[in-house]
Amino acid sequence: MSVRSGTISMWLQAGTCIGWSLFITVLSTTNQLQLYISPSMTRYVKWTALGCYILGAALILIGWLTRAESKPDAAHEHLHVGCACGTDTPQPNKNGRVLLTSVILLAPIGMSLIWPAEALDSKVAENKGIQFQPSAVVLPQATGKQAEPKPQNSASVAPTAPIQSDTQSSKTSQMPEFPADEFTQMYADYAKQIYVQDEIFIEDNHFMETIMTLDLFREQFTGKRITWQGFVYQSDDMKKGRYAISRFVMQCCTADAAPFGLLIDNKTKRQLKKDSWVEVSGKMTIGKQGEAAVIVMQVDRITSIPKKEDPYVYHNLDFGI
Template sequence: MEQTNDLSFQKFIRGIILVGFTLLLFKLILSGNITNFIAPRMLPFVYFATGIFLIMGILQIWRSDSKKDLDIFCDCGLDHNQKSSPIKSLIIYCLFLFPIFTGFLFPDVILDSSVVAKRGINLASANASVEQKQASSNGGNEAVSEATDSTTSDSSQPKSLDELYLEGLLNSDKIEVTDAEYSKIISSVETNLDKFVGKEIELTGFVYREPDYQLDQFAVSRFTVSCCVADVQVMGTLATGEIAKQLKNDEWVKVTGIIEKGERNGQTLPSIQIKNLEKIEAPSDPYIYIY
C-alpha cells in the first residue's frame, strides 16, 4: 500500500510540473513576451507543445488517483517494489520546478550590452564571408569573373533579383534600414562598400562601445535571432561624430549619416559619419529575425 501511495504521489507531482510548464507558456504567449526568447516562426511549435503539456499533465493527475494494480505492477519479471530515496526524488523534481517558479517570479529581461561584452560584436560579417569564399575558390574566381563579364556585356541578359535589389538601394536618395530588411541591407553595403561610399543611410539600434573605441565612436548595434536567444548574434555598424561622446551603452538611437570606409583590426568595413542623431525608446520587439 505504501508503494502504491508513493507512485500515485509521483504521478501527481509529474502532472503538476507539466501543468506548471503549460501555465508558464500561456503567460508568455498572452503577454507577447514569448518573442523575447524565440523567433516568431517557432511559435507554432510552442503552441503545439503547450497543448501537449496540458493534455499530459491532466492525464498524469487523473491517473495518480487510480487504484488499479495494473497501473502499478506488470508481468515483466522485474521487482518494482524498491523504494526510491526521498531526497533523490526531491532534487530531481526541484530541477523541473525551479524554471517554473523563476519564470513566474522574475520579470522578462531583454538582452543588453552585457551580453555583447561576452559574445563580441560582428562589424563585418559579410566582408568576412566574402573573403573566405575568395580564399577557398582561388582559380575558380577567374572563371566566375569571365562568366560575369560575358553576362554583363550582353544587355539582353535578364538581371537577377539580387542585382535589381542592389540597384534599387544605389538609386535611392536615402537608404532606410528597416527591421525586416536589416540583414540584407547591411550585407549589401558591406559587400559593395565602394559603391555605397557617399550614400546617405538611416538606421536604428542600441549604443555599444568596445573598450578601445574612440570617444566619438560607437557601434549602432542589433541582436539577430535565427531560432531562439541561444543562437543570438550581434551585428553592428560603426558610427562617428562629436555627439557620440554624450551617449551611453544601451541607449537606443536613430542615426542618419553618410557611409564612409572605416577600418578595424586591419579590415575595411562600413562607417557612418553622423549628420543627425535622435535618442528613441527601445522598440517593443528589439530583435532582428533571420530566416
C-alpha cells in the same frame, strides 16, 4: 512501490507538465515569449505548451483513478502494484527521483520570477563579440576584395525594363557595377534596388540583408546616406566619438543571437549613453577598426527612440526568392 507512492509520482510529473504549460502561456500573453525565441518558432512552442497541458491533465486523471480504485482493496495493495511477492526485497520508491527531476525542470521557471526576462544588451554583445563585417558570413575569407563578376551569357535576352522617370533614369544610368558570384548574386540584385534611393533606411525586416549588402559593396555605397535604428554600444578600444549602433540577429533563440552593428563617428554635439536606443543618419564611408576595413557612418543626425517591443531582428527567409 505502493499505490499511494505511485499516485504522488504521477502528480509530481503532472505538476511539472502543467507548470511549463502555464509558464509558456503567461509569456505568450505578456509578449515576453519573443525575448526567448524567434517568431518562426513560437507556433511550435505553443503547441508544446498545449501538449504539456493535456499530458499533465491525463496524469492527474490517471493518478486520481488509480487512488480511487485502490481504496476497497487496500489490504492487498501489493497484488495490484507488482511487488515482489514471496520475497523480502523492497521495491524502490521513485518519488525521490521524480521530485528531483521536477525540481530541475521547474527551476528555470523559478529563476525567471527572480530575474525577469530582459533583452540582450551591450554587455552580452561584448562577451559574444560584436561583428562589424557581416560579409564574413558569406565570404569567410573576405579580405575586402569584391566578388568576381559572373560571366554574361551573350545569348540571353535581357528583361524589359519598366518605364522610369527622368530622375530615376539618371540615377540608373549612374549606377555602378555590383559584381557577384553565385553566393552573392541575391545581394547584388538587392543593391541595385536600394542604390537608387536618396536615403537608404535599414528596415527591421531586412536588417541583416541590408547591412550585408552595404558591406559587400562598400565602395559603391560610399557617400550614400543611411538611416537605421539600434542600441548604442561602445568598447574600450573605440576612439572618442565612435560608437556602434547595433542589433542582435536571432535565428532560433537567444542562445544563438549574434550582435551585428555599424560603426559611427558622432559628428553631433550629443552624448550617447550605452544601451540607449536611437535612430541615426549619416553618410557612409570606409574606415578602420583595429586592422580591419569596415563601414563607418559619419552621423550628423541622432534621435532618441523608445526601446523596441521586439528588440531582435531576424533573417528574412523570403530574401532572394
